[in-house]
Amino acid sequence: MIRAVALLVALLATPGLAQEPETEDVLPAGPGREAVFPLCTACHASAVIRRSGLTRERWDELMDWMTERHGMPALEGEQRTVIVDYLAEHFPPRRTVPAGRGRNPFQTD
Ligand code: HEC
Numbered sequence: 001m002i003r004a005v006a007l008l009v010a011l012l013a014t015p016g017l018a019q020e021p022e023t024e025d026v027l028p029a030g031p032g033r034e035a036v037f038p039l040c041t042a043c044h045a046s047a048v049i050r051r052s053g054l055t056r057e058r059w060d061e062l063m064d065w066m067t068e069r070h071g072m073p074a075l076e077g078e079q080r081t082v083i084v085d086y087l088a089e090h091f092p093p094r095r096t097v098p099a100g101r102g103r104n105p106f107q108t109d
Pocket residue numbers: 036039040041042043044048049052062063066070071072073083087
């Protein structure tokens with residue numbers, strides 16, 4: 001019994017296994033965060049958002065997909081603008097090539 005408890009404690013102490021509730025500051029501060037956080041983390045962890053990098057247009061489309069496919073309440077009007085602006089501002093498409101790399105070294109201009 002003691003061993004089972006010890007195992008459970010060890011499991012809970014393992015990062016990633018214990019699901020600590022997330023707080024708003026897992027997302028970058030900025031206008032719109034207080035709207036994005038509760039809405040978008042109702043169904044999934046913020047990591048799903050943080051690992052994405054999309055253009056504003058793609059974020060906008062993703063909102064429809066999230067509604068049609070996953071049953072997120074439809075976003076409209078100002079709320080939609082605020083949320084999509086926030087996502088586009090903080091999670092833009094990532095550069096695939098780090099700055100300064102991938103340049104053709106024989107190119108002189
Ligand atoms: C009603 C539930 C729900 C809500 C609310 C919701 N999502 Fe999702 N979202 C999902 C599910 C379910 C998936 C997993 C999709 C899959 O399995 O392919 C997902 C996946 C994603 C993905 C990954 C898409 C990919 O490329 O695989 C992103 C990014 C995302 N959501 C962003 C958001 C954002 C931003 C919000 C808030 C505006 C939001 N979600 C709100 C259910 C939801």
